[in-house]
Amino acid sequence: MLNANSPYLRDIRFHLHTQTDARVHEETGPFIARQGDGVFIIDPEGNRLLEGMAGLWCTSLGFSEKRLADAAYAQMLRMPYHQNFAHRSSDPVIDLAEALIARAPQPMSKVMFLGSGSEAVDTAIKVAWYYNAARGKTQKRKIIGRMRGYHGSTIGSASLTGLPNMHQGWGLPLPGFFHVSCPHFYREGLPGETEEAFATRLANELDALIEREGADTVAAFFAEPVMGTGGVIIPPATYFEKIQAVLKKHDVLLVADEVICGFGRTGTYWGCDTFAITPDMVTCAKGLSSAYLPISGLMLSDAIYQVIADQTHALGGFGHGFTYGGHPVSAAVALETLKLYDEYDILANVQAQGARLAAGLAALGDHPLVGEVRAIGLMAAIEIVADKQSRASFPLPAKVPVRLGELVKKRGVLLRPLGQSLCFAPPLIVKETEIAMIIKAVAESLDELAGELRAEGTWPSTRSSATN
Template identity: 45%
Template sequence: MNAPLTNMQTRDVEALLHPYTNAAQHRQVGAHIIAEGKGIHVYDERGREFIEGMSGLWCAGLGFGDEELADAAAAQLRKLPYYHLFAGRSHEPAIELAEMIKDLAPGMARVIFQSSGSEANDSQVKLAWFYNNARGRPEKKKIISRRKGYHGVTVAAASMTGLPYNHLDWDLPIDRFLHAGTPHHWREAEAGESEADFSARLAHELEEMIEREGPETVAAFIAEPIMGAGGVIVPPEGYFEAIRPVLDKHDVLMIADEVITGFARTGEWFGSDRFNVRPTSMSMAKQLTGGYAPLSAVAINQDMAEVIEAHTGEIGTLGHGFTYGGHPVGCATGVAALRIYKERRILDHVRSVEGVFQAKLRSYLDHPLVGEARGVGLIGALELAPDASGQTAFEPGGKVGAKLSAELAERGVILRNVGDSLAFCPPMIITEAEIEALFAPLEDALNVTESWAKAEDLL
């Protein structure tokens, strides 16, 4: 067995300010350096092996060290290492990838590239505003997202994000951004309320919000098909089917944030396909390149495309874009990733192992620490709670989840606690045997965490 992390010397990295890290604490403990990756595993600088159960940050759908992806990036670096898409210039990788996305994404007509999911969602806001200005509706600008939704960290994207730590002391959210209810039946439903009734209530509450604000002021509703960083929250039965007529009635755009759920993760090409979202536009990133190069994209439907393109003719240009948006290396990597997904039948593979993966998740429902197990495809979560009622939570929140995550890391599995939810998002190449290995240390880690929680008077 490898030496435990608690006995390892970690490196002090003074020059870096690490995202989503307690910097004061980090100065005391140092950084854990990941040095290499192969398949579903990563290796730290001391040679310790870990199953990467989160695909990094929900990204590496094809795992680590894929030679075909690396070769595609290297070949493009040698051929055309950089160019832009400004002022009518273009390059073949961007054109090819846009066509591939258009062919896969339901109802989409045009694609515009960025470098990150945050930039994609920021672009969604600007495009919605531009679209409504082009239609002569300058007041129709408010964006509705949801509590616990995650849409990124730029000023607009973080304003859409419905998580406190993305707002605290950042002076966010800014004006024009609103947050509707979280579609988490286990936590939020009223006593005896079915999933379908809960969905209907959330749709009614959304309509009340739109009417209260004034439909003439509401531009768009943005939602992840599955809420990722909010805890891998799967929508209840009939949720998007109840939401969509409300948006149609009030002429509100439906933005699907597919940054995590895109490209086979849910057992369909997009989460929108799995949950009948019917989006007006879509944001995508992460598995667009398998995480091998920074790239994101926004796809818009024909109506938005026609209105926006016509308006650029009136005012002279589309005054939006990024220096690295559509970077040729990122696009070439994306072309290779989408081709690999098809050639290696990754979608079929996800469907074939989904039952095993989801059954393993749900097999821990009897453990005293586990309140709920949820997920679809190769994404899921265990929510830790004092009981299974959905009415109680650990106080303070997050400590139990962090302890379990640390215990699993000691046992060679990297997962991510989102508060007291333990998130799973393994590379989509994972085999049934590797799924068994991913879950193998969980029972022991849960038991140790349970004993610790009792000693800490948390349970």
């Protein structure tokens, strides 16, 4: 029996968790991570679990990189805080700005540092408004995202997000935010439609929305190169090529949300590199510091910067900023993170281990519970279906992907169920043996789950053609 000082009970008593059912949490309590060791985390009982989601897609260098801890400590001793308001800066921020602009996916002029991906996206929304107002286009304020896209939890970034749970109960999205179709060919493609025809249809949908609303009222379109929280949705061939043509036609800014994809996750340094995206702005976070400290960035093209600079001069300043934006300790850790990516040749490891992950998951594609396997770099998902032929999903209340995730956890691997999928995003330092551990845990768990569902008599249904 747990005593009153147990961390489990104290968590239930005092801690309100985000993205959590509070009443369920009162019954189950938390999973507590006490220590990190490479790609593993260790709970209070000493159990080692392979963190197959790198936390929240973010701990790229694992959980025990001493050089990042040393960088934080050294900067804490040297200068623990300094602001970036009103012409002030610090050495780590200057060095990081130069390093990040040098690594940008397309030529960029300036970077603003903030505290989180949500703040970076929110700032990009405001910059799009500010930029257009400075050009005399004060009505050009509408923002377009995509269904199942995820961009953050602030009022603006959550409005941009295309997931119902981020809107329900909050009175969101705000007016002026619109969403077009998710580029998931498996779920959204029409019978007989090719991937390219699907991409064309989605580009036409975007074009029609802008035409309907009026191009003089639409400011920006936001897109993750690969949708993360939406379920690792990889766009079809030619999708971004066609989308960018529509945006250019209507003078609508393209903001690439690289919060998850940036710094090697897709197998190239940026998701923009993977899909030949030429953005006007780029948001980044997560892998920027391997999540060791909070920091994010918003990179701006020179065309945007020049207009903004003139406007700040006309108005006597730039009315935006956050106390912890460009925190020198976070910046020092981020700078060391970028150095480690280079020294460790992290892209080579992502490509090698990503290929192993993709091959291992592809081998599970014939399993009767697996409808689709999606993989790129070290991002992947398996779509769980009740019937392979019809692609019918299990009812959401059945929480079948959640059950699969729990079975995988029993085998020492942490993965994340999202919607109807189980998602994968291990740290970018993951090794071949650890990829094999992930695949083995999932394969065994799929078989165990199939057995449980059959024993319950709920699957396969009479119309299901799935067999083991």
